[in-house]
Amino acid sequence: MTRWSGYYLHTTREVPSDAEVVSHQLMARAGMIKKLAAGIYTYLPFGWRSIAKLSAIVRREMDAAGAVELVMPSIQPAELWQESGRWQRYGKELLRMKDRHDREFCYGPTHEEVITDFVRRDVKSYRQLPFNLYQIQTKFRDEIRPRFGLMRGREFLMKDAYSFSATEESLDRVYEAMRNAYCRIFEACGLAYTVVEADTGTIGGSSSHEFMVTAATGESAVVHCPACGYGANQEKAERGEWTRPPAEPPAALEKVATPGKKTIEEVASFLALPKEKLVKTLVYNTEQGLVVALVRGDREINPVKLQNALSGVDHLELASEERIERELGLPTGFVGPVGLDEGVRILADRSVAGLDDFACGANEADHHLIHVHWQRDVRLAEFADLVLVVEGDPCPRCGSPLGLSRGIEVGHIFKLGTKYSEAMKCEFTDEAGGNRPMIMGCYGLGIGRTVAAAIEQGHDADGIVWPLPLAPFSVLVVGLSPNDPVAMAAAESLVAELEGRGVDVLFDDRDERPGVKFKDADLIGLPVRAVVGGKSFAAGQAELSLRHDRERISVPLAEALPKLLELIDRLR
RNA sequence: CGGGGCGUAGCUCAGCUUGGUAGAGCGCACGGUUCGGGUCCGUGAGGCCGGAGGUUCAAAUCCUCUCGCCCCGACCA
Structure with a gap:
């Protein structure tokens, strides 16, 4: 029997000064986590129970989808990362260290290298494929700016799975199985979520989906089509065709003085033109030199799309004013595509392709x-889809207006292909006797982040409102009259009965005033509450309520057990 | 890495401008009171004012360095 008095659960009224988002505030106040250093947290017992419940759901669904659990080392030798090339490319996010012999290691931020290394030594034949291995393990990524508690920590728990296949079709099947397993996991958690197409980022690979728990405070913007179900990360989102405006008779090209008018707003109002009749010219700095990107004046460039369009470019950033002055010989704000230095590559978004008569910088101050x-x-520019999709843009599939919402990225699955197996020579012998690299997939799910997301989605002014599957305990039994032995005995036997029926219960037996107990009950947010003591107990009753609506019903003590079981059942 | 800010009691913060015996609320301990939504009253414990150096008769306060933390931006499975 878990008695609060003997448990380790300390709630606070004060919010830690660094907690910005509600999930972080409530987890800290409800005694779930404690910060040790920036982005590094202890999971206190009450928080760990929630993590454990999620982990159990994840294991159940992963196992059901044919994945097999293992645990890999968190400390990894540098050689593996040098072999894949990521020792150099991963940058400062990789926490590096040396042992006493000066050998280099890192704390694993992910495990492609380790798993590929042992698989290549164990597996030689197509007959041994496919398989899918997963682990739930602590990772470390030395984030530039950890924040939001468990939502973006440096040390964090993640479930990661890696699949190895002989053929693309096999990878497709595993990928689909994982996608379905993820859907079942988030459904089992009772979370509202969406699946969206995603950019593959530095991990690489051909296809990728993100699982987003919808929350207004989410860090990621998500585009979705209410009509056909298309969904994508805003970084990745495409849009339908631009409607071509009626062709206007091209008047003669004309240069006009626009003294000091640099921004689109200034130029548009100075020239009395709508922003859609301007072309915005952005100069980016890359390791291959300057690149100019064009987009319609009222729109923004999506840097991820631009980088993808510039295949082979690793670093992309807006060029500084000094650099533009130095290399193009003119101040920012007056750059344009007409007569621009031939050495500068120009990419234009499709939004400008249909413009027959537009204004732009003259390449002259x-x-x-x-x-x-x-x-x-x-002069000929390359056209590509570079625009940042916004609410109301046409859906790329069906043309209906797209919606934009925010979400918390809790899962991300990738078809990796042969990126790592080629670099690390993870090959198998096929039926014809030839050697081929294995075709890989990888499937991540943030454990701590999902719990945080559940709180972002489930809370009110008084505290957490847990979904039953992730609640640290299903039921809180409040012994309201700690000084009344009869009432406390009744409360205790109710707890024992519930436990006898397999229900996990927290028993608030603390010597506290009712007000404190009620406030704490709301804060920690267990889905079902039973109050035994005080006025209702004097009338021979227990008072039952659900956290999410707080409607109280009084039942005779003898009926408390069946009624509670019924309430729990209703929440499932 | 660029910009801004903060380190004072377990927590949230005042005090610093203008140098002179270390403060409040919450929490904690004890006594009383109260007992269905964080009771009320009293008493008390608790701080090397992040660390080092400097200026000064005297430094939480001024100066330098350093460490840690936070916010905005760039970045990011």
Whole structure:
């Protein structure tokens, strides 16, 4: 029997000064986590129970989907990372260290290298494929800016799975099984979530989906189509065709003075043109030199799309004013595609392709061009989809207006292909006797982040409102009259009965006033509450309620057990 | 890494500008009171004012360095 008096659960009224988001505040106040250092937390007993419940759900669904659990080392030798090339590329996020012999290691932020290394030594034949291995383990990524408690820690718990297949079709099947398993996991947790197409980022690979728990405080923006179900991370989101405006008779190209007018707003109002009739020219700095990106004046460039369009470019950032002055010889705000230095690569978003008569920088200080016409005036630019999709843009699949919402990324699955197996020579012999690299997939799920997301989604002004599957305990039995031995005995026997029926119960037996107990009950947010003591006990009753609606019902003590079981059942 | 800010009691913070015996609320301990939504009253314990150096008769306060932390931005499975 878990008695609060003997448990380790200390709630606080004060919010830690560094807790910004509600999940962090409530986890700290409810005694679930304690910060040790920036982005590094102790999981206190009450918090760990929730983590354990999620882990059990994850294991159940992973096992059901044919994955097999193992645990890999968290400390990994540098050689493996040098072999994959990521020792150099991963950057400062990789926590590196040396042992007493000066050998280099890192604390694993992910495990592609380790798993690929032992699989290549164990597995030689197509007959041994496919398989899928997973672990639930502590990772470390030395984030530039850890924040939001467990939502973006440096040390964090993650479930990661890696699949190895002989063929693309096999990978597709495993990927689909994982995708379904993830859906079942988040459904089993009672969370509202969406699956969206995602950019593959530094992990690489061909196809990728993110699982987003919807929350207004989410760090990621998600585009979705209410009509056809299309969903994508805003970084990745595409949009339907631009409607081409009616062709206007191209008037003669004209240079106009726009003294000091640099921004789109300034130029548009100075020239009395709508922003859609301007072309915005952005200069980016890459390791391959300057690149110019064009987009319609009222829109933004999506840097992820731009980087993908510039295949082979690793670093992309907006060029500084000094650099633009030095290399292009003109101040920012007046750069344009007409007559630009031939050495500079120009990429144009499709939003500008349909413009027949637009204004843009003249490549001369304090001047812009008007009546610009693509074919007539601009040297050939490459067109690509570069625009940041916004709410109301047409869906790329069905053309309906897209919606934009925010979410917390809790899962991310990738088709890796042969990126790591080729680099690390993880090969198998196929039926024809030839050697081929294994085809891999990897499937991550943030454990701590999912619990945090559940709180972001489930809380009110008084505290956490747990979904039953993730609640540290299902039921809180409040012994309201700690000084009344009869009432406390009744409460205790109710707890024992519940436990006898397999229900996990926290028994608040503390010598505290009712007000304290009620406030704490709301704060820690267990789904079902039973109050035994005080006025209702004097009338021979127990008072039952659910955290999410707090509607109280009084039942005779003898009926408390069946009624509680019924309430729990209703929450499932 | 760029910009801004903070380190004073277990927690949240005042005091610093203008140097002179270390403060409040919450929490904790004890006594009383109260007992269905964080009771009320009293008493008390608790601090090398992040660390080092400097200025000064005197430093939480001024200066330098350092460590840690937070916020915004860039970045990011």
